[in-house]
Amino acid sequence: MAVGRSGNNGSVFHAVILAGGSGTRLWPLSRAGNPKFLHPLTGTPATLLQATAARLAPIARTEETFVVTGTAHATAVARQLPQLPDDNILVEPSPRDSCAAIGLAAALIELRTPGSVMGSFAADHLVRDEATLAAVVQEAVAGAERGLLMTVGITPTRPETGYGYLHCGETIQGGIRRVVEFKEKPSAEVAAQYLDSGQYLWNASMFVWRTDVFLDALRLQQPDLYAGLQEIAAAWEGDGREKALAEVWPELPKISVDYAVMEDAAAQGLVATVPGDFGWHDVGDFHTLGDVLPSDRGGNVVVGAAGGEVLLEDVSGSIVVPASGRIVAALGLQDVIIVDTPDALLVCPRDRAQDVKKLVDALKLRNSDAV
């Protein structure tokens, strides 16, 4: 994958992994203090974060791989990815949404290696076909080197209402298509229309661009955010980093990169996409996890290679997470989720997996420690 590592014009490819978000619908496994990307939800002992880094290793050297994460997770990230240089783990003092996180990485990469191409990837997604992902990213790099803000769009396989969509226009070059518009999560009816039309891709929030091109777009559309990030980046290598992070970071606008930059950029014709079909999964809830991970003959998925003892009698289609070291014994169940952690237990049917968020909200109202 040497071609992938440096772009066609010799730019160095940098991978940025966004390790944020708590994964509320994966409670009680995923918590604010122990988010999903730190868990082995991959079907192997690797955590989602480790699997993401391993997937990017063929296309970006460790020196050019960055993680942006929060203060609460910096230690765990550092230990899970010992191959990364210390300075490549960027620790946000507080969560300011994706534009600040991506922008900080872009500003620092641009400062070190002007004109780099960077790709940004979520730490908590699963990809089945990593070779195809690498090829798709390589094609996106070609678009980025032409000055386009590239996204990797996922070819939809169902009328999903849980994702945003990319409305695609004309073909620019090879597999690269213009993105006409970013669409919010649709209704079921609209999602079905999107699927039928063949003109829409899922927005998986994977971006590939030249750092200078992105920073220019940011400067024009979010001047305050741009100025703040430049101030922090300028102070990064000297004694002023802590002070700049402490004083400037908290004032940065809290906004997603889609909303802050990409939507307007698409309207200006600056955004393009490469459709990807590499078995992508946003592991957002336990039901999805059950679909993605390998199951036993009864269609049961037991999550976590180092998990506790599980005894299933006449159980099918169920997802069991034995994460407390206790015995989990189940009898006569179909399509149920059982998540067993040291301080909290969840039991619900798979078709209610989305509603786990409601339980967490109820626990927050009770000021429970277990959220």
Place this chain on the structure above:
Amino acid sequence: MAVGRSGNNGSVFHAVILAGGSGTRLWPLSRAGNPKFLHPLTGTPATLLQATAARLAPIARTEETFVVTGTAHATAVARQLPQLPDDNILVEPSPRDSCAAIGLAAALIELRTPGSVMGSFAADHLVRDEATLAAVVQEAVAGAERGLLMTVGITPTRPETGYGYLHCGETIQGGIRRVVEFKEKPSAEVAAQYLDSGQYLWNASMFVWRTDVFLDALRLQQPDLYAGLQEIAAAWEGDGREKALAEVWPELPKISVDYAVMEDAAAQGLVATVPGDFGWHDVGDFHTLGDVLPSDRGGNVVVGAAGGEVLLEDVSGSIVVPASGRIVAALGLQDVIIVDTPDALLVCPRDRAQDVKKLVDALKLRNSDAV
């Protein structure tokens, strides 16, 4: 209840509580090492054992109340029933079934107070109407004083196949009827016939008799068991108790009192019964427990007054035992059993409650510590 305390002929009533059995179908709450009678499965903070003792307090003084239990539970029994004299807790070196347990109590009571009337009661049953129970026992005492081996039969409310039955004959006196025959657990069809006939009562293994009458029957029918118990009883108050228990007890025949004495005695016309209708429940499994204990508006039963935090969203007809201190959160479930203990978790539908025994058998095959 002064009349109950001493029989009509002035005999002193002794209550014997049999605190044995592990309650396999109540796993993982009930264990060999922590059986069900030690748990608060009563709808109040009282354990089943404590509720049994409290129910008998109006009809037997603490000095005349005995518990027969195993070595593993002697300490817990002593602490749960601090009102009982030390010597009234009889500790079996090993389980030898109900005839040895009841016979030991009978032999010791007869030695201390010849011609006493004793009643024997399981430590793990629930009774809703304690005043009626006391009245029924009082009537049984009257039969016992006539020299009959009395049972308290439960008026059946359904064609239950999980209990043995008493086939009743003619009325002897008041509510006392002859027991013609002891019947094993019937098929569903036979159970329905029993119910329709009005001639059958559930055998709840509650017995009331004069200790001398019972010991005579035992001597005739089980001479080895009788001789062994007499040897132990003779040594009880002296230095030889430990030696006798160690040497004689393990050799006693392991047999139930029904099979050893009552079936033949019934054939000889020596057994009678008083029908009882006092809301009796053999708390054998979690499904039954859910029927017996008070439920919330959704029909859910949360067991254990000092249990952990429980969060139920859109859950109905379910039984939750939060016995680990962890949060138990459930969503979108109907008629499910969730039992959460420090080292094991059980999830199953209520209609599979009987099959919990199979899980325990499977765990035993694995040599699990959690049984």
